[in-house]
Amino acid sequence: MREKLGKMPLPIVERLSVYLLTLLDIKSEGRVSVSSLELAERNGFSSAQVRKDLSCFGTFGKKGTGYDIDLLIEKIRGILGLKRTWRLALIGLGNLGKALITHKGFTTRAFEFVAIFEKKPSLVGKQYKGIQIYNIENLDKIAKAKRIEIVVLTIPKEEVAGVYEKVIVAGIPAALNFTPVRLLSKGNTLVKNVNFFQNLETLTFYLSNF
Amino acid sequence: MREKLGKMPLPIVERLSVYLLTLLDIKSEGRVSVSSLELAERNGFSSAQVRKDLSCFGTFGKKGTGYDIDLLIEKIRGILGLKRTWRLALIGLGNLGKALITHKGFTTRAFEFVAIFEKKPSLVGKQYKGIQIYNIENLDKIAKAKRIEIVVLTIPKEEVAGVYEKVIVAGIPAALNFTPVRLLSKGNTLVKNVNFFQNLETLTFYLSNF
DNA sequence: AAGAGAATGTGAATGTTTTCACTAAAATAG
DNA sequence: CTATTTTAGTGAAAACATTCACATTCTCTT
Ligand SMILES: NC(=O)c1ccc[n+]([C@@H]2O[C@H](COP(=O)([O-])OP(=O)(O)OC[C@H]3O[C@@H](n4cnc5c(N)ncnc54)[C@H](O)[C@@H]3O)[C@@H](O)[C@H]2O)c1
Ligand SMILES: NC(=O)c1ccc[n+]([C@@H]2O[C@H](COP(=O)([O-])OP(=O)(O)OC[C@H]3O[C@@H](n4cnc5c(N)ncnc54)[C@H](O)[C@@H]3O)[C@@H](O)[C@H]2O)c1
Numbered sequence: 001m002r003e004k005l006g007k008m009p010l011p012i013v014e015r016l017s018v019y020l021l022t023l024l025d026i027k028s029e030g031r032v033s034v035s036s037l038e039l040a041e042r043n044g045f046s047s048a049q050v051r052k053d054l055s056c057f058g059t060f061g062k063k064g065t066g067y068d069i070d071l072l073i074e075k076i077r078g079i080l081g082l083k084r085t086w087r088l089a090l091i092g093l094g095n096l097g098k099a100l101i102t103h104k105g106f107t108t109r110a111f112e113f114v115a116i117f118e119k120k121p122s123l124v125g126k127q128y129k130g131i132q133i134y135n136i137e138n139l140d141k142i143a144k145a146k147r148i149e150i151v152v153l154t155i156p157k158e159e160v161a162g163v164y165e166k167v168i169v170a171g172i173p174a175a176l177n178f179t180p181v182r183l184l185s186k187g188n189t190l191v192k193n194v195n196f197f198q199n200l201e202t203l204t205f206y207l208s209n210f
Numbered sequence: 211m212r213e214k215l216g217k218m219p220l221p222i223v224e225r226l227s228v229y230l231l232t233l234l235d236i237k238s239e240g241r242v243s244v245s246s247l248e249l250a251e252r253n254g255f256s257s258a259q260v261r262k263d264l265s266c267f268g269t270f271g272k273k274g275t276g277y278d279i280d281l282l283i284e285k286i287r288g289i290l291g292l293k294r295t296w297r298l299a300l301i302g303l304g305n306l307g308k309a310l311i312t313h314k315g316f317t318t319r320a321f322e323f324v325a326i327f328e329k330k331p332s333l334v335g336k337q338y339k340g341i342q343i344y345n346i347e348n349l350d351k352i353a354k355a356k357r358i359e360i361v362v363l364t365i366p367k368e369e370v371a372g373v374y375e376k377v378i379v380a381g382i383p384a385a386l387n388f389t390p391v392r393l394l395s396k397g398n399t400l401v402k403n404v405n406f407f408q409n410l411e412t413l414t415f416y417l418s419n420f
Numbered sequence: 421a422a423g424a425g426a427a428t429g430t431g432a433a434t435g436t437t438t439t440c441a442c443t444a445a446a447a448t449a450g
Numbered sequence: 451c452t453a454t455t456t457t458a459g460t461g462a463a464a465a466c467a468t469t470c471a472c473a474t475t476c477t478c479t480t
Contacts, residue, residue, distance in 0.1 A: 005419035017408040064446030081418030095309040198227040208291030209215035273428045274476035
């Protein structure tokens with residue numbers, strides 16, 4: 001059992017998220033308990049890794065039986081901070097932004113879009129899927145008023161630098177960045193970059209070299 | 211300089227993709243050479259890491275000067291298999307699928323969508339953005355005829371297991387999976403999973419534990 | 421042309437993550 | 451009730467990844 005959660009290795013946190021999805025899946029099949037081996041095999045990990053990962057946060061299992069699914073789901077939700085709803089804002093209501101806003105998955109989990117920011121004057125002041133669209137220039141003010149915790153960036157790459165500066169100034173705690181410009185965490189803002197090309201390029205690398 | 215490219219560590223391949231974007235960026239500023247330090251600082255890595263990564267594939271730099279940008283771009287493109295166009299197919303023309311197909315970035319790089327597969331009878335036989343829509347039941351036949359190399363999965367999660375089975379049977383070399391169902395590489399098919407929740411959940415973990 | 425400075429490439433050291441291999445507890449079968 | 455099987459938890463070992471630190475080479479200035 002580790003002490004400092006703040007410096008938990010990223011691979012462990014990522015796997016926790018995978019375990020959670022798997023547990024929800026198994027639960028939906030009506031099962032009530034699961035072994036580290038099954039959790040591992042479904043995801044291509046080793047059973048020792050599953051046990052070691054979970055042991056960082058406490059002892060949740062029962063020797064001879066495995067893990068109680070409901071209990072483990074609640075524990076992981078607690079660890080990942082998913083016992084409450086997080087307030088998101090979308091920045092850039094283009095093709096990708098609309099797909100994300102429309103996606104039901106977010107809402108049915110722990111995430112809720114509470115604002116959209118756009119540059120196009122024709123969109124500002126309107127709503128999209130019931131969510132108010134604001135002028136990006138008012139990010140600071142609205143972010144505070146709406147208690148925005150995570151911004152989702154789906155703007156053209158030329159706009160990223162300027163908008164990110166505004167995000168930092170507004171002191172928004174986190175950003176999920178879908179643009180191909182790699183951002184580094186700065187100020188009080190934690191960034192996670194999602195790069196589609198990188199994903200495709202790891203595939204083409206291995207396809208080319210086997 | 212490493213020998214077996216096929217077992218190059220994933221972190222190195224992912225950084226290569228980051229270096230490439232950075233180099234293109236720097237090139238567009240009119241520059242002709244760059245140091246490992248600059249390549250590192252722009253991306254939050256160490257300069258030693260940049261040099262060590264590149265040294266796995268050859269010696270591309272010049273002591274005292276750094277790396278020639280055009281040369282390094284070409285080398286990395288070669289390593290990542292980006293000197294030719296890869297033939298993609300989209301499976302599932304929904305919200306996310308449409309955003310991806312519409313996205314210019316793919317076409318202007320080394321990727322080209324050559325087919326769309328759908329289940330909805332109303333879409334089959336039509337085109338979207340000039341790309342023919344086929345019945346998913348014909349995946350095997352069309353994949354061979356169109357020489358599809360990578361499928362992009364944007365279908366509901368309930369459909370994933372069945373469709374993935376078809377992808378494996380068709381022997382398609384790779385799949386980029388945007389659904390929340392984690393797939394494991396199997397048969398001759400290499401899989402890369404892209405999980406938006408995982409990205410959000412790593413953010414909420416660290417936000418919750420600082 | 422010599423010296424100072426810049427920057428690579430890399431073996432060795434360090435740090436991190438994963439796997440191994442075992443102990444111990446619970447469940448099950450005989 | 452005892453033996454066998456199942457499975458969690460965990461130090462220790464191994465594998466893997468990053469950083470250090472320096473010899474070497476190239477550039478630039480004077
Ligand atoms: N569409 C995809 O499938 C896809 C895939 C990978 C990456 N991306 C990246 O996501 C980003 C958006 O892609 P897209 O296809 O949705 O583009 P898009 O052009 O359809 O949408 C961008 C939107 O951002 C708005 N915008 C521009 N500047 C802004 C600003 N300063 N503040 C607020 N809003 C602003 C635009 O008005 C537009 O509505 C791009 O960086 C792209 O590279 C998209
Ligand atoms: N929209 C998003 O922003 C987003 C974000 C993250 C993940 N995802 C995931 O991506 C997937 C698609 O999301 P979406 O929002 O585009 O959903 P969607 O419902 O808009 O689109 C799904 C499309 O797939 C088609 N389809 C269904 N079964 C099929 C089959 N067997 N073969 C071929 N086509 C089939 C449907 O007809 C539909 O057109 C989902 O798994 C979702 O969880 C979406």
